[in-house]
Amino acid sequence: MDPYGTEPILQVDDLVKRFPVQLGVVFKRTVGHVRAVDGVSFDLRRGETLGIVGESGCGKSTLAQVLMRLEPPTSGRVRFHGEDVFAKRGRSLQALRRSI
Numbered sequence: 001m002d003p004y005g006t007e008p009i010l011q012v013d014d015l016v017k018r019f020p021v022q023l024g025v026v027f028k029r030t031v032g033h034v035r036a037v038d039g040v041s042f043d044l045r046r047g048e049t050l051g052i053v054g055e056s057g058c059g060k061s062t063l064a065q066v067l068m069r070l071e072p073p074t075s076g077r078v079r080f081h082g083e084d085v086f087a088k089r090g091r092s093l094q095a096l097r098r099s100i
């Protein structure tokens with residue numbers, strides 16, 4: 001219980017997202033990875049506003065997509081209202097996407 005809202009609403013801990021760089025059409029091989037999100041951590045509390053600022057291609061959209069479970073993470077932990085975002089399935093996942 002957290003009746004006074006002192007716990008962070010969103011807790012992001014060492015979040016990493018890499019995209020494979022693949023060559024070939026039929027026989028694809030992975031030749032490297034784009035480090036789109038590389039160890040992002042922050043807390044967001046009630047009443048706070050967080051701006052994510054950076055040059056094009058620095059990972060802002062990918063960060064948001066991973067937080068919404070539109071892209072799977074490579075590693076890291078995210079809690080929304082204390083619940084593990086990456087453990088959610090089905091209806092619980094749909095509800096998360098609506099509210100986050």
Ligand SMILES: Nc1ncnc2c1ncn2[C@@H]1O[C@H](COP(=O)(O)OP(=O)(O)O)[C@@H](O)[C@H]1O
Nearest residue numbers: 019034035036055056057058059060061062063
């Ligand atoms: N689906 C994807 N597959 C491969 N690389 C991607 C994909 N989405 C984004 N990237 C790469 O990840 C990096 C971060 O992109 P992005 O999150 O869109 O940045 P921003 O929103 O800050 O402009 C870029 O190098 C981009 O090319």
Ligand SMILES: [Mg+2]
Nearest residue numbers: 057060061062
């Ligand atoms: Mg973007």
